[in-house]
Amino acid sequence: MKSSPARSSSIPNVVSIAGVDPSGGAGVFADLKTFSALGAYGCGVVAALTAQNTQAVTGVHVPPTDFLRLQIDTLFADVSLHATKIGMLGSADVTATVADRLSHWQAANVILDPVMVAKSGDTLLAKTAIAMMRDALFPQAFMITPNLPEAGVLLEQRAPESVKEMYRAAERLRELLPLSSERWVMLKGGHLPGNDLVDLLFDGDRMIELPAPRIETKNTHGTGCTLSSAIAALLPQHAGGFRPVEAAVRQARQWLLGAIAHSGALAVGHGHGPVHHFHALWPRPEA
Numbered sequence: 001m002k003s004s005p006a007r008s009s010s011i012p013n014v015v016s017i018a019g020v021d022p023s024g025g026a027g028v029f030a031d032l033k034t035f036s037a038l039g040a041y042g043c044g045v046v047a048a049l050t051a052q053n054t055q056a057v058t059g060v061h062v063p064p065t066d067f068l069r070l071q072i073d074t075l076f077a078d079v080s081l082h083a084t085k086i087g088m089l090g091s092a093d094v095t096a097t098v099a100d101r102l103s104h105w106q107a108a109n110v111i112l113d114p115v116m117v118a119k120s121g122d123t124l125l126a127k128t129a130i131a132m133m134r135d136a137l138f139p140q141a142f143m144i145t146p147n148l149p150e151a152g153v154l155l156e157q158r159a160p161e162s163v164k165e166m167y168r169a170a171e172r173l174r175e176l177l178p179l180s181s182e183r184w185v186m187l188k189g190g191h192l193p194g195n196d197l198v199d200l201l202f203d204g205d206r207m208i209e210l211p212a213p214r215i216e217t218k219n220t221h222g223t224g225c226t227l228s229s230a231i232a233a234l235l236p237q238h239a240g241g242f243r244p245v246e247a248a249v250r251q252a253r254q255w256l257l258g259a260i261a262h263s264g265a266l267a268v269g270h271g272h273g274p275v276h277h278f279h280a281l282w283p284r285p286e287a
Helices: 027-037 065-078 092-105 127-140 148-155 163-175 223-234 244-261
Strands: 013-020 041-052 057-061 083-086 110-112 184-187 196-202 207-213
Touching: 013 027, 013 223, 027 041, 027 223, 041 065, 041 092, 065 092, 083 223, 092 127, 110 127, 110 223, 127 148, 148 163, 163 184, 163 196, 163 207, 196 244, 207 244, 223 244
Parallel strands: 013 041, 013 083, 083 110
Antiparallel strands: 041 057, 184 196, 196 207
16 A cells, blocks of 8 residues: 655655654654755654663663554555655564555655664664564665674674675675665675775665765764665655666765764764754854
């Protein structure tokens, strides 16, 4: 079953199904900022609640799956959604519920960020949910966006430690997605050592290296959430263009690099601070 037909509009509707970070650096709150900054109308479904700041996660509460199902069904029944970003899910039951409802509504452009560990090192995904994610949710995903430690967990091996090992990991991750249709892996290489980083974008045929300079800052809270939500916001806006997926990913990465570079304009917490989602829109403070 599909959601209601789209009304005539150039502004895409995008939903985040993820956890809530009260500090606003990650999760649904960060995704909504990203959607807004990049010209999409943002909706949100709460899949988990956390007690969290820039230094630690002190608690996680997962809502009843019946209510999660009700959130998704009520939203999709009314709003035509052009992309869906999936973030923190927390448990196997939540993961299975989300997978079931995405299949029911034939959700378009599902961008799955397999959130497992917070920047503080706290675990955000139960081990029992990992197999459920691979088996039930990966078939719904148009793109998955794991970082290197997440790739290691998903593939049940150590995390890649070089670009060469990233190539093989990206190939193996693509094998976990449906082979009969266009699906993408965005493997993020930020955990590699050195002054430069490389992300890989792979559709089973083309392996695209996306290099970028490393920005020295501790304000990296929520970068994974923010990148995947940026891709979700931009993908519908590039539809019909030349190599739309690659174009959306390149624009999302460039915007994120700016958000990281300008994160020092914010003063949020004492740990890993957030990126500056509105760096291109808010007036910059005078030096």
